[in-house]
Amino acid sequence: MHSDVRRSAVLCTLLALTQAFYIPGFSIKSYRDGETIPLLVNKVYSDNSELQYAFTELPFVCPPTGRIRTGRFTSGASISLNLGEVLRGDRITVSDYELVMGTDEEARYLCSHTMDEEGLKRTKQLIRDGYMAEWIVDNLPGATSFQTLDKSRKYYAAGFKIGEEVVSLHGGESEFFLNNHVTLVIRYHGAPGKDGAQGKKVIVGFEVFPKSISAGNRTEDGLPVNIQDASVGLALVPGSNSTNENDEVDRVALTIPYTYSVYFREEPKLEWQNRWDMYFVAQDDSSNVHWLAIVNSLIISGLLSAVVAVILARTVRGDIKGYRDGGLEEIKARPRRTQGPKSPRGSGDKNGLLEQIGDLEGDGDMSSDEEMLDNITGWKLVHGDVFRxxxxxxxxxxxxxxxxxxxxxxxxxxxxxxxxxxxxxxxxxxxxxxxxxxxxxxxxxxxxxxxxxxxxxxxxxxxxxxxxxxxxxxxxxxxxxxxxxxxxxxxxxxxxxxxxxxxxxxxxxxxxxxxxxxxxxxxxxxxxxxxHPIKANAIPRQIPVQSWYTKNFQAILLAGFVPFAVIFIELMFVFKSLWQDKTGYYYVFGFMGVVFVVLVVTIIEVTIVATYVQLCTENYHWWWQSFLVGGSSSMWIFAYLIWYFMTNLHITGFVSSLLFFCYGFLACAVYGLLTGTIGFLSAYAFVRRIYGAIKAD
Known part of the structure; x- marks a missing residue:
C-alpha cells in the first residue's frame, strides 16, 4: 500500500516538473508604442482535405506591394523556414497589413483585387471544403476565440474561415460569401524587467474575426459606409459589382475590396510565458480523460507484470530448482555410460544439466527413464535449437x-x-x-x-x-x-x-x-x-503441431491487442489534433510521456509472455516471432485509423484520401518497427537469461 502511494507521489511530481519546465519560446520580443508589428500570412488548410495551399498564391488574395517595412521585414518577402516547416507545408510571407502597437484602426483599406471566372470557381471550392487561413503575429497563430461550455473561460482555435457557404432551403444552388474584412484584436501585457519599466509591451494573444461585407455602398477611400453592417455579404457572383454593363470582362469577373480593423486590448491576467495556454484550454478540460487513459494503461501493465513475475519467479525458477534438487541428483547418481553415441543435443553443455538431458534424449533404451522424461517438457526440450x-x-x-x-x-x-x-x-x-x-x-x-x-x-x-x-x-x-x-x-x-x-x-x-x-x-x-550459453544442434528438432492460438498470425494478432489497449484513449487525442484541429498542437507531454513509458513496459512484458508460451509448445522459431509480436499493435492502430476515417473525418477527394492512408500506413509501419525492436531485444534478453541459468547449474 505504501509503495503504491510512493509511486503515485513520484508520478505526480514528474508531471509537475514537466509543467514547470514549459518554455514557450527562446526570446521575448517587446514593442514600444508606435512600433510597427509585422503580420505574416502562411497557408490555408481544411479538415476535409490533406492538401494545403500557400495563402499568397490563392486567386482571391491581393499580391503584396512591398510598401510595409519594419526592421528586417518588407511586405512580400518570404520568411526563411526550417526543415520541419517546409515538410509540414508552411509558406510564410510578410503581408501588407499594418499594425502599429497601441494604435487602433476602426477601418482601413487594404486593396482591391479582381478575380476571373476560373478564380471564382476555385474560391468556391475552397469555401465548400471548409478551408481556414493561418496568419501569424509575434509567432502566435491568428485564432478564432470560443468559450468553454460553462462560459467561465475563453480558449483559442488556430485559424479562421475564409468564407461561408449558405445552403438554400428550397433546393436551389448554394451561395458563397467571401470574408473580405477582418477585425484583428491584439492582446498585450506589460513587458517584464527593464522593458516593462520603459513602457514596452509583449503580445499575449492574436484574435481574428472575419466578416463578409458587400462591395457596394462605399466611400471614395474604399471603406464601407457602415463597417458594422454585415447584413449583406460579398457573394461570389460574377459581375455582381460591375459598373460597366457593356464590358464582357466585367460581367465574368468580380472585384473584391479588402478592409481591416485593428484593436489593441490589454490582458493584465495573462503573462507572456503562459500565452500558449489559451490554445490548450480545451485539452485541459479533457484532463480527466487523460487520467483515465493513464489508469487504464497502469492497470493493464500491472496485470501483465504479475503474469511475468509468475513466469520468472515461479514457473521458470521452479523448473530449474526442480532439476537442481531432484531430477539432476537422480541422474548424477546413475552410473555413466561408457559406450554408445552421445546425443548432439548435449554438445553445447559439457558438464551441466543439459548434457544429462541430451543423454536421456539420445538413449535408445527409454524404458528406465520414461518417468524422468515426463518432466523434461516444454521450453527445456528445445535448448539445442533455441539459439539457431x-x-x-x-x-x-x-x-x-x-x-x-x-x-x-x-x-x-x-x-x-x-x-x-x-x-x-x-x-x-x-x-x-x-x-x-x-x-x-x-x-x-x-x-x-x-x-x-x-x-x-x-x-x-x-x-x-x-x-x-x-x-x-x-x-x-x-x-x-x-x-x-x-x-x-x-x-x-x-x-x-x-x-x-x-x-x-x-x-x-x-x-x-x-x-x-x-x-x-x-x-x-x-x-x-x-x-550464447548453448550451441545449436547440427540437426534441427521437429516442431510439433501447434494449437490455434500459438500459430504465427493468431499469436501476433492477439498479443498486439494488449499494447493497443494501453494507448487507444490517447490515440483519440492524437488523431483529433492531427486531422481535425489541423494544428498538431498535441501538447500534453506529461500524459504522453507516462503513457509512452507504460507502453514500452507493456510491449516488453507481452513479448516475454508470448515467447515463453511459444517455447513451451516446443517452437524455437522465436526470433522473427518476437519482433512481429512487439510491433503487432501497429496493425490494430491502422485498423483504428480506418475506423476513425470512416466515422469522424470528412476527407473527400482521391488525392486527400490517398495521402491520408499512405501517410497513416507509413506512421504505423515506423511505429511497428520501433516497438518490434523493443520486443525483439527484450525476448532475446529473456531467452539468454533462462537458458543461461540452466547451463550455469
Missing part, C-alpha cells in the same frame, strides 16, 4: 538496427518536449529535431545491426551496413517521393520542393551513411557477436 540463427537473418538485423535508431529519436523528442525545448512556438521543431536525432542515431543503428548480424553468423558486414543505412530511409523516401508527385500536380504547398529533396538525399549520403558505417565497424570488428 533464424531464416532471413540478413533482413532482421537491419530492421533491428533501424528500430534502435527510431527508439533513440523518440526518446530524445520526449525528453526535449518534457523540458519545454520543443513546444508549439518552435514551429516545425519536431520534424527538424527529429530528423537530426534520427541521422545522429545512425551510430546506434550500425552498432546494433552489425552485432545482431554477426551473432547470426553473417560475414559480409559492409553489405549489412549499407542495407541498414538504406532500407528504411530508402523506402520512406521513395514512398514520399511518389506521393509528392500527386501533391505537386495539385499545386499544394504540401509538395516538398525539389531542393529540399536533394538536401535530404545529401543528409543521408554524407552524414547518416558514414555514421552507420562507423557504428557498424565498431559493433562487428571491435565488440563482436553476443555469446
Amino acid at each position: 540463427p533464424p531464416a532471413h537473418g540478413e533482413l532482421l538485423a537491419p530492421l533491428v538496427g533501424s528500430g534502435t535508431q527510431l527508439l533513440f529519436m523518440a526518446t530524445g523528442l520526449l525528453i526535449l518536449s518534457a523540458f519545454g525545448i520543443l513546444n508549439p512556438s518552435f514551429r516545425g521543431g519536431y520534424i527538424s529535431v527529429g530528423t537530426g536525432l534520427f541521422v545522429a542515431a545512425g551510430l546506434f543503428s550500425g552498432y546494433f545491426s552489425s552485432r545482431v548480424y554477426k551473432t547470426f553468423g553473417g560475414q559480409e558486414w559492409q553489405n549489412n551496413v549499407f542495407v541498414t543505412a538504406s532500407l528504411v530511409p530508402g523506402l520512406l523516401f521513395a514512398t514520399v517521393f511518389v506521393l509528392n508527385l500527386f501533391v505537386w500536380i495539385q499545386a499544394s504547398s504540401t509538395a516538398i520542393p525539389f531542393g529540399t529533396l536533394v538536401g535530404l538525399v545529401a543528409l543521408w549520403l554524407f552524414i547518416q551513411l558514414p555514421l552507420v558505417y562507423i557504428g557498424g565497424w565498431y559493433g562487428y570488428t571491435i565488440v563482436g557477436a553476443w555469446n
Whole structure:
C-alpha cells in the first residue's frame, strides 16, 4: 500500500516538473508604442482535405506591394523556414497589413483585387471544403476565440474561415460569401524587467474575426459606409459589382475590396510565458480523460507484470530448482555410460544439466527413464535449437538496427518536449529535431545491426551496413517521393520542393551513411557477436503441431491487442489534433510521456509472455516471432485509423484520401518497427537469461 502511494507521489511530481519546465519560446520580443508589428500570412488548410495551399498564391488574395517595412521585414518577402516547416507545408510571407502597437484602426483599406471566372470557381471550392487561413503575429497563430461550455473561460482555435457557404432551403444552388474584412484584436501585457519599466509591451494573444461585407455602398477611400453592417455579404457572383454593363470582362469577373480593423486590448491576467495556454484550454478540460487513459494503461501493465513475475519467479525458477534438487541428483547418481553415441543435443553443455538431458534424449533404451522424461517438457526440450540463427537473418538485423535508431529519436523528442525545448512556438521543431536525432542515431543503428548480424553468423558486414543505412530511409523516401508527385500536380504547398529533396538525399549520403558505417565497424570488428550459453544442434528438432492460438498470425494478432489497449484513449487525442484541429498542437507531454513509458513496459512484458508460451509448445522459431509480436499493435492502430476515417473525418477527394492512408500506413509501419525492436531485444534478453541459468547449474 505504501509503495503504491510512493509511486503515485513520484508520478505526480514528474508531471509537475514537466509543467514547470514549459518554455514557450527562446526570446521575448517587446514593442514600444508606435512600433510597427509585422503580420505574416502562411497557408490555408481544411479538415476535409490533406492538401494545403500557400495563402499568397490563392486567386482571391491581393499580391503584396512591398510598401510595409519594419526592421528586417518588407511586405512580400518570404520568411526563411526550417526543415520541419517546409515538410509540414508552411509558406510564410510578410503581408501588407499594418499594425502599429497601441494604435487602433476602426477601418482601413487594404486593396482591391479582381478575380476571373476560373478564380471564382476555385474560391468556391475552397469555401465548400471548409478551408481556414493561418496568419501569424509575434509567432502566435491568428485564432478564432470560443468559450468553454460553462462560459467561465475563453480558449483559442488556430485559424479562421475564409468564407461561408449558405445552403438554400428550397433546393436551389448554394451561395458563397467571401470574408473580405477582418477585425484583428491584439492582446498585450506589460513587458517584464527593464522593458516593462520603459513602457514596452509583449503580445499575449492574436484574435481574428472575419466578416463578409458587400462591395457596394462605399466611400471614395474604399471603406464601407457602415463597417458594422454585415447584413449583406460579398457573394461570389460574377459581375455582381460591375459598373460597366457593356464590358464582357466585367460581367465574368468580380472585384473584391479588402478592409481591416485593428484593436489593441490589454490582458493584465495573462503573462507572456503562459500565452500558449489559451490554445490548450480545451485539452485541459479533457484532463480527466487523460487520467483515465493513464489508469487504464497502469492497470493493464500491472496485470501483465504479475503474469511475468509468475513466469520468472515461479514457473521458470521452479523448473530449474526442480532439476537442481531432484531430477539432476537422480541422474548424477546413475552410473555413466561408457559406450554408445552421445546425443548432439548435449554438445553445447559439457558438464551441466543439459548434457544429462541430451543423454536421456539420445538413449535408445527409454524404458528406465520414461518417468524422468515426463518432466523434461516444454521450453527445456528445445535448448539445442533455441539459439539457431533464424531464416532471413540478413533482413532482421537491419530492421533491428533501424528500430534502435527510431527508439533513440523518440526518446530524445520526449525528453526535449518534457523540458519545454520543443513546444508549439518552435514551429516545425519536431520534424527538424527529429530528423537530426534520427541521422545522429545512425551510430546506434550500425552498432546494433552489425552485432545482431554477426551473432547470426553473417560475414559480409559492409553489405549489412549499407542495407541498414538504406532500407528504411530508402523506402520512406521513395514512398514520399511518389506521393509528392500527386501533391505537386495539385499545386499544394504540401509538395516538398525539389531542393529540399536533394538536401535530404545529401543528409543521408554524407552524414547518416558514414555514421552507420562507423557504428557498424565498431559493433562487428571491435565488440563482436553476443555469446550464447548453448550451441545449436547440427540437426534441427521437429516442431510439433501447434494449437490455434500459438500459430504465427493468431499469436501476433492477439498479443498486439494488449499494447493497443494501453494507448487507444490517447490515440483519440492524437488523431483529433492531427486531422481535425489541423494544428498538431498535441501538447500534453506529461500524459504522453507516462503513457509512452507504460507502453514500452507493456510491449516488453507481452513479448516475454508470448515467447515463453511459444517455447513451451516446443517452437524455437522465436526470433522473427518476437519482433512481429512487439510491433503487432501497429496493425490494430491502422485498423483504428480506418475506423476513425470512416466515422469522424470528412476527407473527400482521391488525392486527400490517398495521402491520408499512405501517410497513416507509413506512421504505423515506423511505429511497428520501433516497438518490434523493443520486443525483439527484450525476448532475446529473456531467452539468454533462462537458458543461461540452466547451463550455469
